[in-house]
Amino acid sequence: MTKIDVISSCLVKMANNAASASRMELTPWDLQMLLLDPIQKGILFHKPAHQSQESLIHHLENSLSRTLDFFPPLSGRIATVDNEDNTTSFFIDCNDAGVEFVHAVADNVSVSDILEPTYIPEIVPLFFPLNGIPNCEGVSKPLLGVQVTELVDGLFIACTANHCIVDGVSFWHFFNSWSEISRGFETISKSPVFERWFPNNANCPPIPLPTLDKKNMSVSSSPLLERAFHFSRESLAKLKSKTNVEGVSSLQALSAHLWQSITRLRRADYQNSALETGLMMLVGARARIPLPEGYFGNAVHVGAIAISETEMLEKGLGFAAMKVNELVGEQTREAVIKSAEDWVKNPILYRKGNFGLTISSSPRHNVYGNDFGWGKPIAVRSGKAQKFDGKMTLFPAAVAGGIDVHVCLAPETLQALGDDPEFMGV
Secondary structure, eight states: OOOOEEEEEEEEOOSSOOOSOSEEEOOHHHHTTTTSOOEEEEEEEEOOSSOOHHHHHHHHHHHHHHHHTTOGGGGSEEEEEEOTTSOEEEEEEOOOOOEEEEEEEOTTOOHHHHHSSSSOOTTGGGGSSSTTOOGGGGGTSOSEEEEEEEOSSEEEEEEEEOTTTOOHHHHHHHHHHHHHHHTTOSSOSSOOBOOOOOOTTOOSSSOEEOOOOOTTOSOOOOOOEEEEEEEOHHHHHHHHHHHOOTTOOHHHHHHHHHHHHHHHHHHTTOOOTTOEEEEEEEEEOTTTTTOOTTBOSOOEEEEEEEEEHHHHHHHHHHHHHHHHHHHHHTOOHHHHHHHHHHHHHSOOOOOSOOSSEEEEEOTTSOOTTOOOSSOOOSEEEEOSTTOOTTEEEEEEOSSTTOEEEEEEEOHHHHHHHHHOHHHHTO
């Protein structure tokens, strides 16, 4: 495998060290992420012209420091309190312990080496910092790591962010804000809101948790492949029309298409009519509660459904789309609040693994608006964190209106998916 050379690594702190908050409480949405991996997303650029390597790295480091002034929790650490009843409480100490900043070089890797292969190259995970560190290690490890990797003709800017402190919306809020400061803004266009939302039965945050069970935090190390599939605005409209189900969105039709296709191809390996196929989706809670614009932290609710494989495959795409539509429709304000209240009564932490298929992230995130001063990104990639057989990550396409889906599967299934005329012929 091609090697990456780390040129330098340091901790970047806030520019003015005047945090607007000394601590940030963790909500049920935040705490349930403790045993999972962080969020790892990065964007690829053509190499900036007329700027030396040294000045570019210094500029990015300096603009990162200034951006942290608006996001003090990202420069902090997770703090714990041991309670008398043998439970532990967690919160974010905004102590400006610093963000990891890595400058690296991959001097024989070009932009085409990242974009042209059918499968996402094995070198891409090396573009990310803080690999292999679960969220609960944020007590001693940075809550945010940034790695800037120089390629022959490009630049990759990657962030690894502790999932106890950000979800996808907050992750890209920070990334967007950093790009604004980098290209000369004195302040950011949308300020984060650190006010916390708790269900009514969480009487006295921080919420106490039983001792963390850190056993079996990793899933099987079976081989995996990942591929980015592109769906244009036109192909999404075609899929939506093909479902012939009133009220189904383009995204729901795409989710059903992925679910049905992968289920069909997996089933070819084991004929068993009694098997069920499951789909798990992360549904945003911000609009459902509703929460203030700029709410910082996690605000995601998990919806899941399982149905008979035989029923899905016999009834077709429209049936699968209807089930996805029903699942999303069930995630009402009342359902989201009740789920959080139930969690306070019986806190269960998510564990890495799969529920048949899992769809995360969103095509609504502002990925391609991240102009750091030399033009917009040309692609987005994610790291190895939170990857397993059946994980699907959604991104907006570079061309407006399209959706890119990064699909992670067992090699034989992913290869079959790419060769499948029914899946690829949309």
